[in-house]
Amino acid sequence: MAVTTGTVSADDKAGSDPVFELSSLEVFYGEFRAVREVSMEIAEREITAFIGPSGCGKTTVLRCLNRMNDLIETARVQGSVKYHGVDLYDAAVSATEVRRRIGMVFQKPNPFPKSIYDNLAFGPRLNGVKKKSDLDDIVESSLKSAALWDEVKDRLKSSALGLSGGQQQRLCIARCVAVKPDVILMDEPCSALDPIATARIEDLMRELTSEYTIVIVTHNMQQAARVSDRTAFFTTEVNPESDRRTGVLVEYNPTSKIFSTPDDERTEQYVTGRFG
Amino acid sequence: MALSTPSSSSVRAAETVRSGLTARQSDPFGRAFQVSLWVAVLATVAILGVLIFDVVTHGWGVLAGETGDFLTGRLGSQPENSGLGQAIRGTFYIGVFVVVLTFPLGIAAAIYLEEYAQHGRLNSLISVAIRNLAGVPSVVYGILGLTIFVKALGSVTGPDANGRTVVSAGLTLSILVLPIVIITAAEALRAVPNGIREGGFGVGATRWEVVRSHVLPYAAPGILTGTVIALARALGEAAPLILVGATTGFLTGGESFLPDSLRERFTALPIVISTWSGRPGEDWAASTSAAIVVLLVIVFAANLAAIVLRNRFERGRR
Numbered sequence: 001m002a003v004t005t006g007t008v009s010a011d012d013k014a015g016s017d018p019v020f021e022l023s024s025l026e027v028f029y030g031e032f033r034a035v036r037e038v039s040m041e042i043a044e045r046e047i048t049a050f051i052g053p054s055g056c057g058k059t060t061v062l063r064c065l066n067r068m069n070d071l072i073e074t075a076r077v078q079g080s081v082k083y084h085g086v087d088l089y090d091a092a093v094s095a096t097e098v099r100r101r102i103g104m105v106f107q108k109p110n111p112f113p114k115s116i117y118d119n120l121a122f123g124p125r126l127n128g129v130k131k132k133s134d135l136d137d138i139v140e141s142s143l144k145s146a147a148l149w150d151e152v153k154d155r156l157k158s159s160a161l162g163l164s165g166g167q168q169q170r171l172c173i174a175r176c177v178a179v180k181p182d183v184i185l186m187d188e189p190c191s192a193l194d195p196i197a198t199a200r201i202e203d204l205m206r207e208l209t210s211e212y213t214i215v216i217v218t219h220n221m222q223q224a225a226r227v228s229d230r231t232a233f234f235t236t237e238v239n240p241e242s243d244r245r246t247g248v249l250v251e252y253n254p255t256s257k258i259f260s261t262p263d264d265e266r267t268e269q270y271v272t273g274r275f276g
Numbered sequence: 277m278a279l280s281t282p283s284s285s286s287v288r289a290a291e292t293v294r295s296g297l298t299a300r301q302s303d304p305f306g307r308a309f310q311v312s313l314w315v316a317v318l319a320t321v322a323i324l325g326v327l328i329f330d331v332v333t334h335g336w337g338v339l340a341g342e343t344g345d346f347l348t349g350r351l352g353s354q355p356e357n358s359g360l361g362q363a364i365r366g367t368f369y370i371g372v373f374v375v376v377l378t379f380p381l382g383i384a385a386a387i388y389l390e391e392y393a394q395h396g397r398l399n400s401l402i403s404v405a406i407r408n409l410a411g412v413p414s415v416v417y418g419i420l421g422l423t424i425f426v427k428a429l430g431s432v433t434g435p436d437a438n439g440r441t442v443v444s445a446g447l448t449l450s451i452l453v454l455p456i457v458i459i460t461a462a463e464a465l466r467a468v469p470n471g472i473r474e475g476g477f478g479v480g481a482t483r484w485e486v487v488r489s490h491v492l493p494y495a496a497p498g499i500l501t502g503t504v505i506a507l508a509r510a511l512g513e514a515a516p517l518i519l520v521g522a523t524t525g526f527l528t529g530g531e532s533f534l535p536d537s538l539r540e541r542f543t544a545l546p547i548v549i550s551t552w553s554g555r556p557g558e559d560w561a562a563s564t565s566a567a568i569v570v571l572l573v574i575v576f577a578a579n580l581a582a583i584v585l586r587n588r589f590e591r592g593r594r
Contacts, residue, residue, distance in 0.1 A: 068478070097480070099479070100480030106471060110469070111475070112476070122476070
């Protein structure tokens, strides 16, 4: 089966400069190569979905986009990740500044064990917002953009841990939005939620694309089909020499094409449920 | 859906299910285990109860009769004119040294090891070393204190008392409990869910901001518990103090709570307890019991303060 693992290009409908340009990205955990030679471009104000079976490296690639992998001591990145033309892994680039511009929502809702208000005000305070009225405005507007305001406006001072799972995840999205990032990365944001909460978050993602570029990792193919503009399909390949599995990018195309007439046979097998 | 009258076969089937579901009513091993757990708990509580009852009843006469003098008086040659003033003062300053030196130093070391250091071979070597230090007998720390703080640094710790001062004692016991503080604080930090750190980093916080705003508040109750255990341990140690040169008999000075008296000779409650317990007669035994009650009250007070603080921190966590 002939597979190209070089540049997989998506036809550019927007025509604007890409937000991210990944070229020959490889990530190692110690000696283990988790993903190899991922090259792709991620377009502005679109939702890009990463799908694929477990262990295919989609989360690893996502966490490279805001240098979250720096927190794993053994992780090592090769190749380049350019964000608006700047290499994120350049020695002069600060990971903290990267993460202020490229926010992240995690698989498990992880509100801080503080009040709802303090969860949202934490990021803006780091950025130097001190005036109470300014913070109040940010809290309100980010809760509104996460469609949570009406549910929590009367209990902003109560603990965020008292919210339901779906509310907590929307709070995490609001917390991300509160620092006015450029990009929001979401790592399986709905995997811990019921279908109703999932639907709310999917609606929210569509609304957020008017202002934000979103990259989402999902196990749920229907979710990718429902919300994303483009989909990247990753899978694992067994290295014949070491017998270790390495993630590869198989195909990156507009979502409609991935789910109807994919270029690669393995994509078709995966999206039709015959593999993975 | 209307159910017809159950046929005899379905009645029999229900009986079979019932007898199956109700078969295992008794669980002898489970019961026995539960009873043995109860016995273990009761035995522990009973021993503690007997101990406290014994010291309180024996020491009550001394405490009730002349409490004022007993708590503030000086060490004496007769039980009637012996008081704990100097001993309480020594124990108080040992506690101050531990709180001021060991708590910040130990917590800082734990934060470094858990949050900043690379988790490589050097780090695990250091962790193992600290664990071993926590297991070193306290007499050994006494010898350390004697060598360093009394002999080598005597001119600093107490030129007029050959270094046998509460400064040397406080420093020695601070070192003794430092590993305990580091280990318990590190465990409390390790128990902080990683999602909280990731959430902080995810909105662009620096490591310091994540540690200060999220990790430390979350770990605070656990850290506090560990530090108070360490404090109680320091207040109760007698062996190192003997080596550092605590006074067992007559003591001039060593009474003032003013800081400039720190470099005088000293004594402390555990020393007084062990000395008095060796003296003959009912009266000395009663005084010993009374001194034990005083030491227990001090340790319980520290624990109580910790519980109150802990509850406050935990309220912030919910």
